[in-house]
Amino acid sequence: MSILTNKCNLFKILAQDVYLLNNIRFKSQTSSEYCLNLVRTNDYENFVCTLFLKNPHRSSALAIRSFNIEVSKISERVSQVDIGRMRLKFWEETIDKCFQKDPLNVPQHPVALEIYKASLREKLTKRHFKTLIISRSELLNKNSFNTMSELETYAEKTVSTVYYLILESCGIKNIHADHAASHIGKAQGITQLLRTIPLAKKINFIAIPQDILVNHKVSHEDVLRNKISDNMVESCLDLASRANEHLVKARDLMSNVPSQAKTVFLPTTAVDNYLNRLSNVQYNVFHPSLLHRSWFWLPKLWLTNYKNKY
Structure with missing residues (x-):
C-alpha cells in the first residue's frame, strides 16, 4: 500500500472520528452553544471580553475564536506530526467548503457550521483562516523559536x-x-x-x-x-x-x-x-x-x- 493511500485512509479515519463525536457529544446542544462553551472553557479572558459585543457580531467572534482553539489544540492532542497535519488538513478543507456557500457540503461540526453562518453574514477573508492553519502546522515539529522576530511573526x-x-x-x-x-x-x-x-x-x-x-x-x-x-x-x-x-x-x-x-x-x-x-x-x-x-x-x-x- 502506497504512502499516499495510507495518508488518505488516515484522513478518512480522522474525518469519521469528527463526525462520530458530532453525533454523540454535540447532539444535545446547538452549534452556537458549543462554540460559546468551547471558548469559555479554553479561552476564558477572551470569552468575557467577547460578551461585550452585540449579536450577531458576538456569535461570529465566538465562532472565529472557536476555530482558533480547534486548530491550536491539535498539537497538544497528537503525539505524531503526520497526524497533526492530517487534522489540520481536515480544517483546511472544511474552510474551503464553508466558503463555497453550499450548506450541504459543510461538515456537521458545530464550529464549521458557525463559521459558515458567519461567512454568510459578513465578507470574511478565507486567507486569514488559512493563515491560522498554516502557522500551527509550521509549529508542529518545533519546540522553540530562534529569535524574538520569529516569535513576533508567529504572534x-x-x-x-x-x-x-x-x-x-x-x-x-x-x-x-x-x-x-x-x-x-x-x-x-x-x-x-x-x-x-x-x-x-x-x-x-x-x-x-x-x-x-x-x-x-x-x-x-x-x-x-x-x-x-x-x-x-x-x-x-x-x-x-x-x-x-x-x-x-x-x-x-x-x-x-x-x-x-x-x-x-x-x-x-x-x-x-x-x-x-x-x-x-x-x-x-x-x-x-x-x-x-x-x-x-x-x-x-x-x-x-x-x-x-x-
Whole structure:
C-alpha cells in the first residue's frame, strides 16, 4: 500500500472520528452553544471580553475564536506530526467548503457550521483562516523559536489574524484598526507565551526565543526545570517589555480607531493585567500567584468598555 493511500485512509479515519463525536457529544446542544462553551472553557479572558459585543457580531467572534482553539489544540492532542497535519488538513478543507456557500457540503461540526453562518453574514477573508492553519502546522515539529522576530511573526499570524477576522465580522474596515490589531495580537501572543513558560516540560515547548536565552546565558534545562535566577528574570523581562511596547503602540492609535473596534480590542485589559502582575513579582514567571486566574481585571474591563477605550 502506497504512502499516499495510507495518508488518505488516515484522513478518512480522522474525518469519521469528527463526525462520530458530532453525533454523540454535540447532539444535545446547538452549534452556537458549543462554540460559546468551547471558548469559555479554553479561552476564558477572551470569552468575557467577547460578551461585550452585540449579536450577531458576538456569535461570529465566538465562532472565529472557536476555530482558533480547534486548530491550536491539535498539537497538544497528537503525539505524531503526520497526524497533526492530517487534522489540520481536515480544517483546511472544511474552510474551503464553508466558503463555497453550499450548506450541504459543510461538515456537521458545530464550529464549521458557525463559521459558515458567519461567512454568510459578513465578507470574511478565507486567507486569514488559512493563515491560522498554516502557522500551527509550521509549529508542529518545533519546540522553540530562534529569535524574538520569529516569535513576533508567529504572534501576528496566530493572534493578530484572529482580530482581523473579528473586525471583518463586525463590518469594520479601517487601516488604523488593522494597525492596532497587529500590535495587540503581538502583545497578547507574547503574553500568552510568557504564561506557558512554567509549563515548558509538560507541553514540550520553550517559549523564550533562543537569542534571548543565549544573550542571558539561560539553558533549556533551566527553563524545563522552572529554575528561577537573575538571568531567567532578565529573559522574561525582555519578553514582557516587548509585549508592553506593542500594547503602548496600539493604544497610541486609539483616537483614530472606530468606536466599535475598541470593543473588539478589550482583551488588552487582560494582557495589561498579567503584565502588571508579572511586574509586581519582579518578573518571576514561576511565582505561585501567577498560576491562578486573577479577577481584579474585571472591574477595569467594565470601566474600559464604559469609557470606550481599550
